[in-house]
Amino acid sequence: MNTLPNDTKTAGWSEFKPTALLVLADGTVIEGKGLGATGACEAEVCFNTALTGYEEILTDPSYAGQIVTFTFPHIGNVGTNNEDIEDLAPAKRAGAVGAIFKADITSPSSYRAAQGLDEWLKSRGVIALCGVDTRALTALIRENGSPNAVIAHDPEGKFDIPALQKRAAAWHGLLDLDLAKEVTSGQSSVWTEKPWVWDKGFDEQSQPEFHVVAIDYGIKRNILRLIAGLGAKVTILPATATAEDVLAYEPDGIFLSNGPGDPAATGKYAVPAIKELIKTDIPVFGICLGHQMLALAVGGQTKKMHQGHHGANHPVRDDTTGKVEIVSMNHGFAVDAQSFPDGVEETHVSLFDGSNCGLRIAGRPVFSVQHHPEASPGPQDSHYLFRRFFNLIRQRKGLETLPEREHAA
Numbered sequence: 001m002n003t004l005p006n007d008t009k010t011a012g013w014s015e016f017k018p019t020a021l022l023v024l025a026d027g028t029v030i031e032g033k034g035l036g037a038t039g040a041c042e043a044e045v046c047f048n049t050a051l052t053g054y055e056e057i058l059t060d061p062s063y064a065g066q067i068v069t070f071t072f073p074h075i076g077n078v079g080t081n082n083e084d085i086e087d088l089a090p091a092k093r094a095g096a097v098g099a100i101f102k103a104d105i106t107s108p109s110s111y112r113a114a115q116g117l118d119e120w121l122k123s124r125g126v127i128a129l130c131g132v133d134t135r136a137l138t139a140l141i142r143e144n145g146s147p148n149a150v151i152a153h154d155p156e157g158k159f160d161i162p163a164l165q166k167r168a169a170a171w172h173g174l175l176d177l178d179l180a181k182e183v184t185s186g187q188s189s190v191w192t193e194k195p196w197v198w199d200k201g202f203d204e205q206s207q208p209e210f211h212v213v214a215i216d217y218g219i220k221r222n223i224l225r226l227i228a229g230l231g232a233k234v235t236i237l238p239a240t241a242t243a244e245d246v247l248a249y250e251p252d253g254i255f256l257s258n259g260p261g262d263p264a265a266t267g268k269y270a271v272p273a274i275k276e277l278i279k280t281d282i283p284v285f286g287i288c289l290g291h292q293m294l295a296l297a298v299g300g301q302t303k304k305m306h307q308g309h310h311g312a313n314h315p316v317r318d319d320t321t322g323k324v325e326i327v328s329m330n331h332g333f334a335v336d337a338q339s340f341p342d343g344v345e346e347t348h349v350s351l352f353d354g355s356n357c358g359l360r361i362a363g364r365p366v367f368s369v370q371h372h373p374e375a376s377p378g379p380q381d382s383h384y385l386f387r388r389f390f391n392l393i394r395q396r397k398g399l400e401t402l403p404e405r406e407h408a409a
Contacts, residue, residue: 017157020129022067022100022137023164025148025171030137032129035105036121040152040164042171043067043097046332047138049311054117056375058126059086059095061183061218062288062330064260065174067098067151068310069137075101076117079108083196086220087183088236093125094183094218098151100137101130127153145306146332148173174332175304179261180217180270180289184239191224191234208233210393213251215241215273217259217266217289222374226383227255230390240269243276253283253393256290258372263292263302263333271297278366283392285385286368292335294368295359301339305355308332312377315351318358324351325382328375335359335370365392 020034022045047069048057054075057068087094105117121128129151141147150168152159191214192205202225209231214224217239227234235249239259246254254277259266266289274297278284286294292302309329316327329350337346337356348358348369360367367389373382384404391401 019155019157020127020151020153021159021161021164022129022132023150023152023161023168025168027165027169029161029165030132032100032131033104034127034129034153034155035101035118036099036128036153037125038153038155039127040150040167041097041127042148042150042167044146044174044332045069045100045137045141045149046146046308046310047071047134047141048330049313050328050377051312053312053375055080055084055120056086057096057330058099058124059084059090060220060258060330061087061094062258062260063096064094064179064183064218065177066096066260066332067100067149068096069100069134069141070102071134071138073102073134074106075099075103076105077108078110079113079116080120081112081114083112083201086222088185088216088219088221092183095124096126099126099128100132100134101128102132102134104130127151129153141307146308175262176265177261178265178268180239180259180266183218183260185216185236186238188238189236191236192228193221193225194229195222195225205229205231205233210252210390211235211249212253212255213237213246213249214255214257215239215246215270215290217257217270217293219257219259220372220374223255223257223287226374226386230386232390239266241273243273246273246277247280251282252397253285253389255389256284256286256294256368258288258290258330260289262304263289263296267293267296278361278364281365281396283365283389283396284367285389287374288331288370288372291359291368291370292331292333294366295335295340298344298359298361299339299341300344300359301336302333303336305332305334309350309352309355312375314371316357316371317349317351318347319349320347326378327371327373327382328377329371331370365396
């Protein structure tokens with residue numbers, strides 16, 4: 001009988017030793033293989049159904065205070081690069097604090113890849129684990145709502161589970177939490193970069209026709225690029241900017257950005273400024289958190305959602321046109337359309353659950369949407385909203401308006 005040399009014999013079965021844990025507030029412990037940064041942090045767990053765009057998702061400041069479970073099993077295949085980052089100041093690491101994958105991260109396979117996902121996660125301080133049944137975790141979130149949790153990574157697999165369970169149970173969660181102050185720009189700045197063009201990169205807006213002031217509650221780069229691409233110089237102001245701060249720049253338009261946390265908490269200082277701004281005849285456009293705080297400013301209410309909307313395949317109907325668009329969503333709070341006072345109209349509705357996705361003020365050049373039109377999942381179903389904003393600016397200046405749909409007759 002032939003036998004293998006001693007040094008090539010198959011080792012006996014060994015017990016898997018987890019190097020990362022997800023510990024839910026109810027005491028549930030989910031084991032996996034650690035990736036990215038080491039350590040532990042508290043956050044809310046959500047799931048995202050997008051098949052692509054993991055780098056944009058993880059760097060979206062709206063995900064601050066959250067751990068993203070990716071339902072698509074293979075994350076990391078195309079690596080990472082510096083062009084797809086969405087947060088304005090990467091050094092601040094504004095975005096998701098944790099990530100959960102089903103499969104191991106493979107070596108990147110893309111001509112645009114500059115770094116593998118694991119090393120990139122380390123550089124961003126994002127704690128991750130793989131080897132998890134993400135279907136089961138997603139089903140748990142759908143059934144019970146987005147749980148508070150602690151995600152922990154130790155290469156030696158040494159964990160004080162009772163302490164982590166206690167820490168998860170004690171975390172206050174996102175309700176009443178203002179995170180915009182943590183992710184916003186620290187000072188004013190000017191943005192001129194236009195949208196990315198394949199094989200060319202980014203161009204600069206060197207001859208702007210308009211001036212837009214963007215209040216940064218956690219703004220994404222591609223929003224700024226689309227505004228610049230339509231002919232505007234963009235001045236970015238921090239979340240705490242007052243109406244006087246904004247109006248001092250004599251803007252042609254005002255943009256209220258996306259961002260993380262509870263809109264009611266951020267609204268304590270942001271809503272008074274927005275109330276003053278909408279009294280002017282300057283066009284105002286809001287996205288995501290900006291939409292929610294605009295709703296608060298006009299007398300509406302917001303509420304925490306059961307599981308939130310996180311994905312790139314959400315159908316939304318624009319009731320001003322009757323058209324349906326496929327959009328990107330990322331929000332755990334929603335506007336209650338039933339709370340709108342007279343003069344405020346619901347413009348967009350989610351076809352998944354009927355929740356509010358847009359509003360406008362009758363008789364004023366002010367509107368907003370809950371979804372992310374810049375994320376291009378349709379791929380460009382919602383870009384018309386930026387053109388709608390610019391048409392309000394053009395109307396105010398007595399200029400000819402443009403077709404909302406770029407290829408419209």
